[in-house]
Amino acid sequence: MKNSLLILTISHLKEFIREPGSMFWSFGFPILMSIGLGLAFSGKKEIMHGVGLIPSSNNQEILVRNTFFGGGVPKDTLIEKRFDNENGLTRYAFHITSWENAEVLMKRGIISSILTEEGGKMVYHYDPLNPEGELIQIQLSNFFKYGHLGQDTGSIRPLKTQGMRYIDFLIPGLLTLGIMMSIMWGVCYSLIEKRSKKLLRRMVATPMRKTDFMTAYWASRLVLTVFDSVVLLVFAYFFFGVVIQGSIAALALIFLAGNIAFFGLAILISSHTANTQVGNGMISLITTPMMVLSGIFFSYQSFPPWAISVIKVLPLTKFTDEVRAIVNEGAGIIDVLDGVAILGVFGAVTFFIGLKIYKWF
Amino acid sequence: MNPVANQTEPVIRIESLYKSFKDVKAVNGINLKLFPGEFIAVLGPNGAGKTTLVEMIEGIQKPDSGEIFIKGKQWKNHHAELNRVLGISLQETWFIEKLTVKETLILFASFYKLGEARVKEIIALIRLEEKEKAYVKNLSGGQRQRLALGIALLNYPEVLILDEPTTGLDPNARRELWEILLKLKTERNTSLILTTHYMEEAEYLCDRIIIIDHGKILAKGKLNDLLQACDKHEIIEIGLLGPPPFDFTTVPGVQKSRFNSKDNAFVLEVKRIVETLPLLLKKLEESKTEIAELQCRTLTLDDLFISMTGRHLNA
Numbered sequence: 001m002k003n004s005l006l007i008l009t010i011s012h013l014k015e016f017i018r019e020p021g022s023m024f025w026s027f028g029f030p031i032l033m034s035i036g037l038g039l040a041f042s043g044k045k046e047i048m049h050g051v052g053l054i055p056s057s058n059n060q061e062i063l064v065r066n067t068f069f070g071g072g073v074p075k076d077t078l079i080e081k082r083f084d085n086e087n088g089l090t091r092y093a094f095h096i097t098s099w100e101n102a103e104v105l106m107k108r109g110i111i112s113s114i115l116t117e118e119g120g121k122m123v124y125h126y127d128p129l130n131p132e133g134e135l136i137q138i139q140l141s142n143f144f145k146y147g148h149l150g151q152d153t154g155s156i157r158p159l160k161t162q163g164m165r166y167i168d169f170l171i172p173g174l175l176t177l178g179i180m181m182s183i184m185w186g187v188c189y190s191l192i193e194k195r196s197k198k199l200l201r202r203m204v205a206t207p208m209r210k211t212d213f214m215t216a217y218w219a220s221r222l223v224l225t226v227f228d229s230v231v232l233l234v235f236a237y238f239f240f241g242v243v244i245q246g247s248i249a250a251l252a253l254i255f256l257a258g259n260i261a262f263f264g265l266a267i268l269i270s271s272h273t274a275n276t277q278v279g280n281g282m283i284s285l286i287t288t289p290m291m292v293l294s295g296i297f298f299s300y301q302s303f304p305p306w307a308i309s310v311i312k313v314l315p316l317t318k319f320t321d322e323v324r325a326i327v328n329e330g331a332g333i334i335d336v337l338d339g340v341a342i343l344g345v346f347g348a349v350t351f352f353i354g355l356k357i358y359k360w361f
Numbered sequence: 362m363n364p365v366a367n368q369t370e371p372v373i374r375i376e377s378l379y380k381s382f383k384d385v386k387a388v389n390g391i392n393l394k395l396f397p398g399e400f401i402a403v404l405g406p407n408g409a410g411k412t413t414l415v416e417m418i419e420g421i422q423k424p425d426s427g428e429i430f431i432k433g434k435q436w437k438n439h440h441a442e443l444n445r446v447l448g449i450s451l452q453e454t455w456f457i458e459k460l461t462v463k464e465t466l467i468l469f470a471s472f473y474k475l476g477e478a479r480v481k482e483i484i485a486l487i488r489l490e491e492k493e494k495a496y497v498k499n500l501s502g503g504q505r506q507r508l509a510l511g512i513a514l515l516n517y518p519e520v521l522i523l524d525e526p527t528t529g530l531d532p533n534a535r536r537e538l539w540e541i542l543l544k545l546k547t548e549r550n551t552s553l554i555l556t557t558h559y560m561e562e563a564e565y566l567c568d569r570i571i572i573i574d575h576g577k578i579l580a581k582g583k584l585n586d587l588l589q590a591c592d593k594h595e596i597i598e599i600g601l602l603g604p605p606p607f608d609f610t611t612v613p614g615v616q617k618s619r620f621n622s623k624d625n626a627f628v629l630e631v632k633r634i635v636e637t638l639p640l641l642l643k644k645l646e647e648s649k650t651e652i653a654e655l656q657c658r659t660l661t662l663d664d665l666f667i668s669m670t671g672r673h674l675n676a
């Protein structure tokens with residue numbers, strides 16, 4: 001066997017597979033993540049709210065007295081109430097305590113609202129930026145009025161359709177995130193490490209073709225990411241019933257484009273530094289914002305409009321949106337062509353710039 | 362001049378090579394010729410510029426100025442071709458840790474379109490048969506050095522450039538490596554540039570020696586010529602129990618005296634031991650000084666180096 005492209009590819013694969021941690025990060029992690037987040041946001045949900053209740057000394061807390069103490073005097077205690085409806089179980093923990101103590105509980109995240117009573121009306125103190133506070137206000141004002149959390153208008157029908165659950169949103173995100181991480185660490189970091197260990201220069205000081213070297217890196221990573229993704233999708237199908245509703249060919253195409261995009265980025269980022277710590281920092285600097293902003297775990301629609309227009313040009317956003325469209329909305333090849341083109345061009349441009357300035361020695 | 366040298370073209374010719382890093386002149390005007398079948402040792406202390414010099418010859422670093430011709434060709438136009446002429450081992454290379462010795466050799470062999478047969482030969486040559494299936498990560502320092510040499514030898518190179526190939530090897534392993542190299546010289550007329558801190562290595566292995574420091578050649582030539590040129594061929598090392606009773610240079614024949622604190626002895630450079638030693642002993646006896654230690658030997662490269670720079674070669 002003398003084909004150096006093939007031998008290089010196999011060597012890269014062996015190098016990766018024989019690293020004990022790598023298997024966990026590429027297979028174990030996405031699956032554990034989907035189990036954890038999937039269970040947290042699916043099935044009959046159970047939600048817990050903590051609330052601080054401050055009795056005042058002027059004997060006017062009629063509502064609190066009547067609701068919790070049968071008209072008697074409120075004393076320091078913890079009262080729990082359970083509310084069951086079609087949405088699942090909601091539990092409220094009422095901490096009856098002093099204002100100072102309630103502030104401490106708030107700082108520790110044990111409660112998210114503080115309630116006082118003034119002239120027979122409840123006053124809700126909460127951070128207006130925290131949606132939980134508002135939810136608590138709506139639910140509890142019903143509770144103090146009617147004894148349950150919802151108003152008596154309308155009824156609830158939880159959505160169980162495929163493609164509309166949180167897990168359907170999450171799985172495509174975990175898939176694209178996994179590909180980005182796999183390439184940024186498995187290619188970018190690995191190349192920087194090879195440079196820092198003087199291996200890159202040793203290899204280039206042979207008749208080895210640089211194109212073979214790069215192609216082998218790309219091919220071995222493609223094999224690994226295909227494997228990772230198939231494992232994740234099969235798992236998601238059997239465990240959560242996540243189905244790919246669109247075209248498999250379209251998925252393959254966007255998958256390839258995403259691989260090219262991040263491979264190009266990896267070559268560009270790894271083009272100069274021989275310092276693995278610098279490399280580490282640069283990779284984190286690139287991947288962390290994308291992980292947070294690109295709508296992997298929650299939609300980026302809640303960001304301000306100017307931010308959304310920036311977020312939308314991130315390669316991970318484009319990649320994830322297209323994969324989601326295929327998996328959940330049944331998109332076909334035509335629908336993802338623009339995404340394929342954008343990611344492909346992004347990858348090609350970053351790759352060739354990276355290669356142009358690449359420091360082999 | 363080497364008589365062969367006049368008739369043949371040098372395989373490597375270097376003309377006024379310069380290379381600086383910020384404020385360090387790593388290589389500061391070096392000229393050099395290497396002829397077919399010739400072994401040259403580049404000796405020098407840490408930071409002398411050895412690695413910078415050989416890496417420029419290997420095409421890894423770019424000179425600031427000066428020319429390098431390998432078989433009459435230069436790196437900028439003949440990169441692929443010259444990579445086939447040279448076999449190199451860098452001062453420190455970490456090969457892929459989770460590949461085995463054999464897999465590593467197969468990988469490098471594939472770059473030269475060589476197959477497993479050659480890999481087997483090399484494994485036998487560098488005596489790593491037992492470690493063939495061991496991960497590179499688990500090799501000892503010396504075994505790694507041998508693997509690096511094996512990779513350098515894969516493509517039957519005409520010119521070998523080895524950067525400190527025996528640093529960290531035990532004496533036996535070092536000798537084995539010397540024998541491998543000498544065999545290549547006789548069987549294949551291979552040329553060699555080798556950097557080292559060990560004088561014995563340079564003496565035993567090489568036809569010519571180049572001593573460099575601060576990027577400049579201090580002396581070059583055959584070992585004997587170098588030593589002869591020095592005019593002080595012999596050394597008396599003497600350790601005393603008390604302070605020296607007189608200045609040693611007042612003894613006829615002693616040309617230079619210095620104190621070697623490492624061995625706690627005086628090193629006297631003399632023209633001829635047989636003439637000077639009796640006079641020295643007689644004078645010491647007269648002054649009733651007791652001798653703790655006495656050693657006579659011929660001048661070595663290290664002595665030469667010290668008298669040129671005031672420093673040891675392998676400090």
Ligand SMILES: Nc1ncnc2c1ncn2[C@@H]1O[C@H](COP(=O)(O)OP(=O)(O)OP(=O)(O)O)[C@@H](O)[C@H]1O
Pocket residue numbers: 382383385386387405406407408409410411412413414452
């Ligand atoms: N990349 C670099 N950047 C800055 N300075 C460098 C670089 N490479 C070498 N130098 C400096 O150039 C000088 C020569 O270094 P070189 O590595 O050639 O020495 P050497 O003779 O090989 O030493 P050693 O015996 O320790 O291997 C040293 O002073 C070194 O600090």
Ligand SMILES: [Mg+2]
Pocket residue numbers: 411412413452524
């Ligand atoms: Mg060196």
